Amino acid sequence: MIKKLIMLATVLCCTTICFGQNGLDKIDFNKSVAANLNSIKNIEAGMKYVGQSAYKSVDKNVSAGGYYISVVETTNGIYNAFLKDLKDNGLNDIYESCKVDGEGWMRISEAFESTAKTYHTDTKWNDYPVVNISKEAAETFCLWFTKLYAAYNNAKYNNAEFRLPTESEWIVAAAGGIENALYPWEGKFLRDKKGERNANFHIVGEENIRINKETGNVEILDNNVLYQTALVPVKTFAPNKYGIFQMAGNAAEMTADGKVKGGSWHSFGYYMQIAADDEPGIEKLPNPFTGFRLVMTTR
Helix, strand or coil: CHHHHHHHHHHHHHHHHHHHHHHHCCCCHHHHHHHCHHHHHHHHHCEEEECCEEEECCCCEEEECCEEEECCCCEHHHHHHHHHHHHHCCCHHHHHHHCCCHHHCCCCCHHHHHHHHHCCCCHHHCCCECCCCCHHHHHHHHHHHHHHHHCCCCCCCCCEEEECCCHHHHHHHHHCCCCCCCCCCCCCCCECCCCCECCECCCCCHHHEEECCCCCCEEECCCCCCCCCCCCCCCCCCCCCCCCCCCCECCEEECCCCCEECCCCCCCHHHHCCCCCCCCCCCCCCCCCEECCCEEEEC
8 A cells, every 4th residue: 555655655746746847848038048148147146156064062963965945035037027927838737736825814913915916926025035836836837937948048057957955965055164153153052142133034032931830841821813914025134155045944945854943923033943843834835934045957
């Protein structure tokens, strides 16, 4: 039975990838390049090379290297261009599987009603990270951008392939070359010397903390909280030593392994740590907490 389930999962995975691959071949990518030239140039310029490096902590001991990673999370602007390309070329099935689940905001709180209506459609959000999409949608976007970049005559990189990072690649990039870094920034604190946050995460006020008299445990009361900021633009906070922005907080990030790393705007400070335990429930996609970042390899 287990062997059959593994085979079925493999078939479904291959079907998704082949479906996206074959369907995307119907796109005239020469026209797509002309329509997305600025985005192509921006992504190309924003790929940071990560050489062989190691990361060590109490719980993690990984190494990776020889890849490029985007200095910013994938934005609404370029993701909407991808969706438009699907729609303009009549790829309705792929479009439906990749479109944004805007109602994900409403599953948190009715306070996000206006966000649910505009976050993925209004151009004022173009520089914010795309969220509320599935892992399969992110992987299809990677295939689309691989083909788009291959059609770009002035490409800097030959035979480039874009994909999600592995968990090890993500960790090494987040550490920024600091072998035992606690956070994607230097130091052991969530705030800098001025008392300002180093990332976009969920701050818990003292009024929401209590001691459970029966167990003696600290509990956080977090009911009916109206979040005022949620996501912020992808370059809001300072980059790490590699020049990569917001590897912690803002949008948590998918990996090829199925892990979701970095914590989000909705996560508590603990999850900003590079080697933090997996955050419960955040791997259930799509959700308004999780986006993705591109990795590029060349042959």
